[in-house]
Amino acid sequence: MTFLEKLDGIWKKNDSMVCVGLDPDLDKLPACLKSLEFPIFEFNRQIIDATSDLVCAYKPQAAYYAGQNADDQLKMTIAYIREKHPEIPVILDVKRGDIGSTAQMYAREAFERYQADAVTLNPYMGFDTLKPFLDHAESGVIILCRTSNPSSCELQELVCGGRTIFEHVAVLARDKWNYNKNVLLVIGATFPEELGRIRKLCPEMPFLVPGVGAQGGDVKKVIENGAAADGFGLVINSSRGIIYADGTENFAAASRKAALKLRATINESKS
């Protein structure tokens, strides 16, 4: 089954466009986990078990594992999801981008070493740096378009030939890069008007939408501007708002409550 088929199935099965970002910072983990051999994995595992009927994807952010010398716990986390919840796709958030021979090695990292279903990529270097990933037809390739952070304006909003750079990315993604029908775009919830413009350019392409919760994106505006014709089409990520909903030993139950609430807010916005 391809990533997009998996995503389409779980959107409907769980009636959810919620993606939980697994960005565990050791300094923020509940005290009860800190003495364990694999505290990050245990934190993730409990959150996964508490939310698996409420989400459409999990998105581990590679930096948290690389920066904390916890590559093994990233591998354990993805293996756990694939074993216990094989219907839920895993997006490895790496935002890689490099020349062809090097990109091949990054594709091995994402799809072989970590067994992710999809990966995020940076488009600045262009097609030949994306191709080693795009050629994995069964995998999702999620390309940065309009990112959620304030400084995304510096380059992404520059206008060339009547189109912003982020619109150029959307058009390249639609017309050139999507030959295996496995491309998605990243569009920040903090820019709902731009989200609407990109939805018009790419009516059927799924979007990964970070920036609700801690970053301030408005869910109702995201749905109004970004949902596809069938009411789905979005993977709406929340990391801190869900995984740190409660800093005590009740973190897993609290993450469930937060995921339930986000799903409800999304689904109410659809009607």
Place this chain on the structure above:
Amino acid sequence: MTFLEKLDGIWKKNDSMVCVGLDPDLDKLPACLKSLEFPIFEFNRQIIDATSDLVCAYKPQAAYYAGQNADDQLKMTIAYIREKHPEIPVILDVKRGDIGSTAQMYAREAFERYQADAVTLNPYMGFDTLKPFLDHAESGVIILCRTSNPSSCELQELVCGGRTIFEHVAVLARDKWNYNKNVLLVIGATFPEELGRIRKLCPEMPFLVPGVGAQGGDVKKVIENGAAADGFGLVINSSRGIIYADGTENFAAASRKAALKLRATINESKS
């Protein structure tokens, strides 16, 4: 000592702008190393010892270690350079780019976990994603500007307000991002004319120049267009041309010959 001070010292001490890219592919290593416990480290170690008086930097490409489950050998390689050849800076080629809290974790990966002197970054997401690295005043921050690969034209050549996107990056780097005087730019040897344009915009900024050797960049044109007023100012990377100069047990001696030849070609082009 800062990265740029270290670079300036070694340019002159070794009379060299050669950077050796440590991009070890297990499939291409000499047969004599393949049964070792740490074949990648041993390959790197012998190349480092054979070339340390001929180079201005080593540049391990993180993808080769991440894709081959060899993070430990990346760490061993950088530790070895820092111990045996502390005057030679290490550039960790990661091309990261992510929002602030995540970028902090990537900065920990590069500067704490791996102890690199400098790191490569992708500018697509803008200033706030670069800042966690720029704030490390002693470290080098090497930002993609005009990359060496063929598809770099797709976005980097788009023209906005009379300037290409890569020129916008150069101007942002010069005027906004360089508040700690630790910024460098990546400009591919395959685009010598563009290299000249960026040198005019940024007369004193050092450039990392990949793309000579296997990618076809012309050293003479690189020097003519890119050298700074003092004849230095460039970190000219060769990976495959040096590390795979010979596929047998003579690989280290061959890498020395190849580095000597590249240094001579560069230095002849200066006069």
